[in-house]
Amino acid sequence: MSQEDIIKVVKGHGAKYVCVTGGEPLLQKETLPLMSALSDMGLNVSLETSGDIDCADVDERVKKIIDVKTPDSGEPDAFCISNLNFKDMNTEYKFVICSEKDFYWSENFCAKNSLFGKTHVLYSPSFGQVEEKWLAEKILKEKSSARLQLQQHKYIWSSSQQGV
Numbered sequence: 001m002s003q004e005d006i007i008k009v010v011k012g013h014g015a016k017y018v019c020v021t022g023g024e025p026l027l028q029k030e031t032l033p034l035m036s037a038l039s040d041m042g043l044n045v046s047l048e049t050s051g052d053i054d055c056a057d058v059d060e061r062v063k064k065i066i067d068v069k070t071p072d073s074g075e076p077d078a079f080c081i082s083n084l085n086f087k088d089m090n091t092e093y094k095f096v097i098c099s100e101k102d103f104y105w106s107e108n109f110c111a112k113n114s115l116f117g118k119t120h121v122l123y124s125p126s127f128g129q130v131e132e133k134w135l136a137e138k139i140l141k142e143k144s145s146a147r148l149q150l151q152q153h154k155y156i157w158s159s160s161q162q163g164v
Helices: 003-013 031-040 081-086 100-112 132-141 152-161
Strands: 017-020 044-049 063-067 091-097 120-125
Touching: 003 031, 017 031, 031 044, 063 081, 091 100, 100 120, 100 132, 120 132
Parallel strands: 017 044, 044 063, 063 091, 091 120
Antiparallel strands: none
């Protein structure tokens, strides 16, 4: 779709918040001007990125949700370290937790890089691999500053596949 077509669809929904996501949005060069155009319209815009591409060129008005790959994700070296330059309240770092080892690795990563207190940290259970309740209880038990985040699209998709 062209940028103009996307903007028409967004306007048609009357949304005030737009999340740019999908595979890896920053692989498409048109994503940067699109996010700026949506921001120019007065919309709240966020970007969900895999974290392996530098976010330096992202419009500063766009909220960045940056994945940090944990060891058990299968892609532990995919994180672009320069994305740690965005430790502010307009950035969230998301860790998909695949195991107890990932939980403690994430806690150490956040402490070592001073993420807690400067930005939002989200822990998401790896769908079908880690129970939501286990992760919620682990966050509370360990007094972590991370927030629990469920990947809603996976639950919606799973329910729709089951005819719910």
